[in-house]
Amino acid sequence: MPEQLWEGASYLVAIGGSLLLWINYALVGLIAHRYSQVFHRATYSTLLILAPTGLLVYTLFLIFKATPLLSDPKLASFAQLLAYIALLASGFFCLLGVGRFASVLQSVLRSAQPKEVA
Amino acid sequence: MFGEVTNVSIGGMLRLLAIYHQTGSLRVRGEDGEGEIYLQNGQLVGTSKPGKQLHEEVMRLLLLKKGFFHFQNLETIPAKHVQGKDEDIENLIMESSRQIPPEEAAEYLPGEEVVLQLAPVAGEREWVRLQLQRDEWNLLIRVNGEDSMAMVREKSGLRKGRALQVLYGLLSAGIVRKIRFRIPKVIEIATRELGNLGEALVREAFRKLRLDQNRMHMRELIALLNELERNITLLVGPTRAQHVIGLMWEGSKR
Numbered sequence: 001m002p003e004q005l006w007e008g009a010s011y012l013v014a015i016g017g018s019l020l021l022w023i024n025y026a027l028v029g030l031i032a033h034r035y036s037q038v039f040h041r042a043t044y045s046t047l048l049i050l051a052p053t054g055l056l057v058y059t060l061f062l063i064f065k066a067t068p069l070l071s072d073p074k075l076a077s078f079a080q081l082l083a084y085i086a087l088l089a090s091g092f093f094c095l096l097g098v099g100r101f102a103s104v105l106q107s108v109l110r111s112a113q114p115k116e117v118a
Numbered sequence: 119m120f121g122e123v124t125n126v127s128i129g130g131m132l133r134l135l136a137i138y139h140q141t142g143s144l145r146v147r148g149e150d151g152e153g154e155i156y157l158q159n160g161q162l163v164g165t166s167k168p169g170k171q172l173h174e175e176v177m178r179l180l181l182l183k184k185g186f187f188h189f190q191n192l193e194t195i196p197a198k199h200v201q202g203k204d205e206d207i208e209n210l211i212m213e214s215s216r217q218i219p220p221e222e223a224a225e226y227l228p229g230e231e232v233v234l235q236l237a238p239v240a241g242e243r244e245w246v247r248l249q250l251q252r253d254e255w256n257l258l259i260r261v262n263g264e265d266s267m268a269m270v271r272e273k274s275g276l277r278k279g280r281a282l283q284v285l286y287g288l289l290s291a292g293i294v295r296k297i298r299f300r301i302p303k304v305i306e307i308a309t310r311e312l313g314n315l316g317e318a319l320v321r322e323a324f325r326k327l328r329l330d331q332n333r334m335h336m337r338e339l340i341a342l343l344n345e346l347e348r349n350i351t352l353l354v355g356p357t358r359a360q361h362v363i364g365l366m367w368e369g370s371k372r
Contacts, residue, residue: 034352035353038319038353039318039322040326108322109318
């Protein structure tokens with residue numbers, strides 16, 4: 001019984017963490033969207049908002065795993081693989097989106113500096 | 119063209135007619151007299167009292183108080199009214215300013231917070247012959263496009279009444295003119311308040327609105343500040359935006 005409690009608690013913590021991460025990336029996406037409105041440059045805000053969806057897939061897997069729906073070990077292993085692939089893809093696309101947004105920001109701030117006249 | 123002397127000085131009106139090379143008669147009627155001044159292509163050529171000296175009669179009319187003037191365009195000035203030629207209306211106006219009571223001069227002057235700058239010479243004259251008294255020159259050199267009229271007056275060291283006379287003369291003669299507002303140092307303010315992002319925002323707004331910082335008028339400044347307020351609100355929030363735009367507005371005031 002205590003083992004099941006620990007497992008349930010760890011699921012809850014993982015779900016909470018995933019949701020918070022997803023909210024964070026969505027907020028970064030919204031900020032990027034505002035920058036694209038102001039500076040009229042592509043800031044990959046849609047990618048930043050959509051990329052963390054893998055975190056939600058992973059969270060869903062954790063929820064299902066705690067229910068009898070994934071009691072079959074084979075099905076559970078397959079679902080787990082899918083969830084981890086979604087998590088990996090999500091991480092990759094988030095990294096890509098943030099990197100692109102950072103480079104756009106850099107170029108915007110760099111172009112603000114007046115060029116030296118020789 | 120019709121006007122009231124309480125709104126525009128006769129000298130100021132005469133100068134405008136000269137700048138625009140008008141030909142016709144400027145009829146002036148005031149509390150203590152009336153008369154006409156004739157202009158041919160913007161040059162003073164005569165008055166309605168041919169017997170009197172042109173200079174003397176124009177001076178009398180320039181000093182008329184509270185009344186009306188009316189300018190009538192003419193093809194040419196009748197020969198009987200032509201007494202001579204006087205290009206240098208500025209000197210006549212300056213001379214009349216020396217005789218105008220200070221309190222009357224003050225009525226024509228704008229608020230003392232107004233900033234004055236030297237004015238370019240209009241028209242096609244090759245030479246501008248200005249005859250200024252020492253105290254007039256000493257006040258004129260204080261006009262720097264930065265200080266308010268009150269500061270210019272104080273720095274000149276002249277007593278208030280005389281300074282008002284001189285300022286009235288310089289303004290009416292078109293030697294100096296008002297600056298209505300100044301372009302705030304928007305880039306410096308934005309950079310100071312928001313760092314590099316502030317500078318980027320200002321430059322982006324200039325690009326978007328196709329504005330030149332050195333050739334902006336009030337309308338362009340309003341458009342720029344509206345654009346900046348919108349964008350700063352989007353990126354850093356309305357409170358900071360209002361603060362920064364408030365500083366820029368403050369910077370535009372003289």
